[in-house]
Structure formats: C-alpha cells, structure tokens
Amino acid sequence: MFKNHKIFPILFLLFSCKSMSNVQLYDEVNESPDPYATFQYKNIFSDSKLTGVWGKSNSCKEINFDTLNNYIGADHLHVVWNKKEECKWLGFGFKWGNFKSKNLKPIVNSTAIQCRIRCDSGEFFKVPMFFALVDYAEKQCFSKINLLNIDGGKIDQQWRKVLIPLSTFKFQKKGVNISNIKELRIQLQNKGDFHLDDIKIVPHKHNYNYSDEIFSHKFIKHPISLGAEKKYWWGVDENYSSNFKFNLNTRIDRMNQFNNYDKTLPELDVSISLLVDYDSKSNDYKWNSFGFPFYKWEMANLSDIYSTSALNFYVKGKVPKIQITLISYLGKKRRISKIINENNIRKVNEDLQIVTIPFKSFKDFDSVDWSNMKELRFKILETSKFEMGDFNIVEFRGNPNKPTNWVKL
Numbered sequence: 001m002f003k004n005h006k007i008f009p010i011l012f013l014l015f016s017c018k019s020m021s022n023v024q025l026y027d028e029v030n031e032s033p034d035p036y037a038t039f040q041y042k043n044i045f046s047d048s049k050l051t052g053v054w055g056k057s058n059s060c061k062e063i064n065f066d067t068l069n070n071y072i073g074a075d076h077l078h079v080v081w082n083k084k085e086e087c088k089w090l091g092f093g094f095k096w097g098n099f100k101s102k103n104l105k106p107i108v109n110s111t112a113i114q115c116r117i118r119c120d121s122g123e124f125f126k127v128p129m130f131f132a133l134v135d136y137a138e139k140q141c142f143s144k145i146n147l148l149n150i151d152g153g154k155i156d157q158q159w160r161k162v163l164i165p166l167s168t169f170k171f172q173k174k175g176v177n178i179s180n181i182k183e184l185r186i187q188l189q190n191k192g193d194f195h196l197d198d199i200k201i202v203p204h205k206h207n208y209n210y211s212d213e214i215f216s217h218k219f220i221k222h223p224i225s226l227g228a229e230k231k232y233w234w235g236v237d238e239n240y241s242s243n244f245k246f247n248l249n250t251r252i253d254r255m256n257q258f259n260n261y262d263k264t265l266p267e268l269d270v271s272i273s274l275l276v277d278y279d280s281k282s283n284d285y286k287w288n289s290f291g292f293p294f295y296k297w298e299m300a301n302l303s304d305i306y307s308t309s310a311l312n313f314y315v316k317g318k319v320p321k322i323q324i325t326l327i328s329y330l331g332k333k334r335r336i337s338k339i340i341n342e343n344n345i346r347k348v349n350e351d352l353q354i355v356t357i358p359f360k361s362f363k364d365f366d367s368v369d370w371s372n373m374k375e376l377r378f379k380i381l382e383t384s385k386f387e388m389g390d391f392n393i394v395e396f397r398g399n400p401n402k403p404t405n406w407v408k409l
Helices: 007-019 254-255 261-268
Strands: 043-045 059-066 076-082 092-093 111-118 129-135 139-144 160-165 180-190 193-202 215-219 244-247 273-280 287-295 299-301 310-314 322-328 336-338 345-347 352-358 375-382 384-395
Touching: 139 160, 299 375
Parallel strands: 215 299
Antiparallel strands: 043 193, 059 076, 076 193, 092 180, 111 160, 111 193, 129 139, 129 180, 244 273, 273 384, 287 375, 310 352, 310 384, 322 336, 322 375, 345 352
16 A cells, blocks of 8 residues: 555655745845935036026125136136125025936935135134025025034135035925925125135034924923033034133032042043133134033923023133023024123132022023023133033022022022
C-alpha cells in the first residue's frame, strides 16, 4: 500500500513551488524625496540676465544693475533710497520663477532665504528693509534681517551672508497661502544705500519652527524661573561681540549656595549668570541688547498673577541704567518698557544688589494682553561692567513705585 511513499514528498514540492510567490530577503524601503532637493525655484536673483526685477526708480529710490565688484553673475543690485511723503510705497520685487506658483509649505521649517549684502562705506547693524512673500491673492507676510543672522554681525564693504528663515515669515497670522506663493518683494523704510546679490533658497536649520498648533503655558503661582536655558536667549554671541558672555562660574554667592552647577549645567545647557562688559564708545556699541522668552517661545499666560508679580534678579557690581521691555504676541499694544531707577534696587551687601521691578510699575501695563506674553528684553544704556543673573518672577503686593519697601522681599 505504501510502496510509492517516496514519491509523495517529491510531488508535494512540485505543487508547492507553483504556488510560491517571489519573496525578497529584504523589503525595499521607499524613502520620501527631500522636499528641498525637489524644489524647482531655488534661485531668486543672480543677475539681471537670469532673473528679472520690477520696481522702477523714482524720486525716492534708485535701482541700478551694477557690474563692479559682483559676488556672482554679470551684475548685482545697487539700491539707494530715501523715503519721502510723495512715495506711498517704496520697494521692488523679483520675477521669481517667472511668477509661477511656488509651494513653500514642505520646506518652510528647513530652509531660508539667503542673500549677499554690502555697503560702500561705514558699518551697519540694521538694514531698513522688509522681505515679503506674496501669494496670488496679493496677501503678504513679512520678515526682516536679524543681527544674529548676519555673517560677522555687521554689514560693511565685504559681501556678507544674510539668512532669513522661512519660518520667521508670519504667513499664518496674515492669512497668506504659503502653498501658492507668487513672488518675493523687498519693502524699503527710512533711507539706505546697499548692494544685493545672489538671493536664493538654501537649507537651514532654525531653532523655532512653524507649527499649526498654538502652544500656551499658564502660570498660576510664584516663583517662576526665567532665562534658565541658553538656547532660548538671543543677543549673546561671542563670535560677534564680547559685550555679553554666559558665565558658569558665577561670583554671586547666593546663586552658588544651593546648587551643584558643575554637574547639572553641562547637561541642561543652563547659564548661571551673564557677564556684561559694555562700552558705549566702542565699535560695537550698538550691540547693547539681549533677551529671552517668558517660556520657551510659547505663549506665556500670566493673566492670573501679573497684577501681583514683579521681575526679580541679582546684580554683582554697580547697577547701570537698563531699559527693560516686556513683549506680548498679540494685542494692539504689544510692548511696555521701564528704565530701572534707584527705587528698584536694594543692597544685599557691599557688592550685591537685588533688582525688583513690579509689572504694575510699567507704563500702560494694563493695556497689554498678559495671556499671550512672549519675551523680556534688556537694553544697556550706559558704559558698565557687572554680572547679572537668577531671573525670576516673584510675588509682589506692595507699592509698585517703591518696591524695595515691601517686607516680603
């Protein structure tokens, strides 16, 4: 009965082979294409032959194609302007991609507009011009040249690289269709005389990316630590200026008393304090400001506690004249400022002061939307050398004009 039993395994294998499908040892991985690599309109302006420019010269501006000392191409833009009352709009635009539709949404968080800029004489730390992305409904969103995104921290006779991250354009707030951009315009303010060349889209990693979500953090009790992480600060960069330096070995004894910073700081990237060495007559005297967010550049909701709160920090050395500005994300009035005076300073010992500025002591404090606070800015107004740190929002219920008299301090 089973004399042919050896045939069955062979037949089984034959029939099984017919039913088998081809199987690869490793599945293929279909990687999604790089959005920047597939973006067709990287070049915005290289010279007048390859890229058109509109916006004729008039009594307020002159736009010329200069052939001397180009960065790239056959010529570059030389723009001279002086805004007057008869000129309602002062600017020009690029025929970017021959006005074809450009979808910037896939690259908005990973690229920037890069250009080269120089001047014929002097040094400049600001350029009175705004970059505008315009969609086909003529809606516009703007960004500008930030000092920290200028190669070398200044504009002079060299061609300096400038970056304007796409994520800094406020297209969502302005209702601009970032998926259907028509052109790039440059809007001019006040007066200026600059050369521009090699404007293009380049890869760029920006710390603060666009998100469809609105992040908000509500504070309901004191104290609130501020400025703890260096990565959220702006205005402190020793590559460009030595006016401000982060310090991990503070001379403020109080700040060393309760913490083991040697172990925690390298991991958390936290700064104990800031060393300030500012000379109002030096070459980089305009580098006199720095700041940090209330909370990680998210909306900080202080609406429940602002009326009983004060900004508090320590200073080692003489307290100079400092202007402090609080800024909100939303509202008709978005900035309130105050200059520190002697009523804000209380002496701890011979060399250590505590500075307290109640929020209610800021002019027009009640006109700011405290539910959407953004950042604190500090501007040094005179030559000084000191150390400052341990920034906090503390409880305060005393006279806002005489804060150092409050017992709880």
